[in-house]
Amino acid sequence: MNSFKNEKLLIPSPLQEVEFYYRGKVCRLFVKRDDLIHFFIGGNKWRKLMGHPIFKEQKKRVRVLSTGGNYSNLVFALCWICHLYNYPLTILSPETAEDTYLMEWAKKLGVEFIGLSRTQLRAVRNDKQSPFDYITENKDVIWIPEGGSGPWSEEGISLMIKEIEDLLHCENVTLLAAAGTGISSFYMLKNLPMDWQLQVFPSIKSNAFNHFLEEELGKCQGKLAQWRLISQNGDKGIGNISDDLLDFLVTVYDHSGVLLDPFYNGKALYYFYKNKGLEGQSHQVVLIHSGGNQAWYGLSLKYPSDKRIKYLAEVVKTEFERFS
Known part of the structure; x- marks a missing residue:
């Protein structure tokens, strides 16, 4: 492909x-x-997601539900993939998550974030709590677990x-x-x-x-x-x-x-x-x-005075901001 x-x-x-x-x-x-x-x-997110049925063939009515932190590589990839497919995307994220550059960019693409406590997120990750409990509409919702992995x-x-x-x-x-x-x-x-x-x-x-x-x-x-x-x-x-x-x-x-x-x-x-x-x-x-x-871009915002981080961040910054 x-x-x-x-x-x-x-x-x-x-x-x-x-x-x-x-x-x-x-x-x-x-x-x-x-x-x-x-x-x-x-990267490995595409390798792990390319075989998923909803990305092998366009579906008419699908909402994607997943989880990830405020710097998640999976969130980064899913935002763009779901944007291309016109799939609404909801992310279960830490309720204490700050509005990072990634979250701000994702929101511009229409991504919805639902904040959960650390205990709630741990229960979802350990399959002790259904992620569907946190959304109002469960019909035609596809769950993609943390990391994007599955069969x-x-x-x-x-x-x-x-x-x-x-x-x-x-x-x-x-x-x-x-x-x-x-x-x-x-x-x-x-x-x-x-x-x-x-x-x-x-x-x-x-x-x-x-x-x-x-x-x-x-x-x-x-x-x-x-x-x-x-x-x-x-x-x-x-x-x-x-x-x-x-x-x-x-x-x-x-x-x-x-x-x-x-x-x-x-x-x-x-x-x-x-x-x-x-x-x-x-x-x-x-x-x-x-x-x-893309983590270098985030690090450059967190540590603006570190010249080494700024130097490496410039490699990805222009490309990232082109879509922001």
């Missing part, structure tokens, strides 16, 4: 060979540029693995990916060739989330020796970015022209590097660029 409601999609996305120098070391790897599929709907997600993710196989033509490949819900990682592992490895960075810093990922990935029969979690040692969790990580991401961009996001794929590569994963390679390393670069 190389078009979507008359929007041009870059499918297959490029597999870019990257080289950069950091602290006296030469680092080489490939980056699967899913961020280039489309500015708004690219439909395997179609796009398996296609991505096939694209890498077709473009790389080699054995002994290590895929690097970041996990927010774990669904993308699960389907990557499920469709992984037998001589490949998958290393996953847990973007949420908690023992409970690590255990959840271990349980989910452990469900892929016959794949136990093909995956591992990347150590988070030193990370302060999603939404936080250290000076060292910032310097690393600026270096990667300056040397390769590839802008990585600050919370997911950027951290995956940074902590893989810190764990000496790029040293003495006997395998090809492929980082999955899952999109999310």
Whole structure:
């Protein structure tokens, strides 16, 4: 699929060979540029949503209901997709959420936000409370869970693995990916060739989330020796970015022209590097660029005096403001 409601999609996305120098070391790897599929709907959100029935074929009367925070990559993608399909979109969000640049932009596209307490959102996410309880009209409403994941997600993710196989033509490949819900990682592992490895960075810093990922990935029969979690040692969790990580991401961009996001794929590569994963390679390393670069725009508004953040934000700022 190389078009979507008359929007041009870059499918297959490029597999870019990257080289950069950091602290006296030469680092080489490939980056699967899913961020280039489309500015708004690219990355792993498109991979996970492209197989959903309501996006494979236009429906006449559908309201989309989902959930996400005030900087959510899913909200970012769903806003544009539902705008193209003329589907009304309602987002269950934290009631304490500030009116961020993303929420303001979404409201311009007609998105409705319903504020819930932290307890209510947790109940919805854990399937202990129906999301339909919070809307007045349940007819023809389609629920898309946090992260956009579901059984439909395997179609796009398996296609991505096939694209890498077709473009790389080699054995002994290590895929690097970041996990927010774990669904993308699960389907990557499920469709992984037998001589490949998958290393996953847990973007949420908690023992409970690590255990959840271990349980989910452990469900892929016959794949136990093909995956591992990347150590988070030193990370302060999603939404936080250290000076060292910032310097690393600026270096990667300056040397390769590839802008990585600050919370997911950027951290995956940074902590893989810190764990000496790029040293003495006997395998090809492929980082999955899952999109999310709009986060730099938000960070530039939050930290206007940081020149490094401002520098990287300029890469996406012009494109974002063009649609704002």
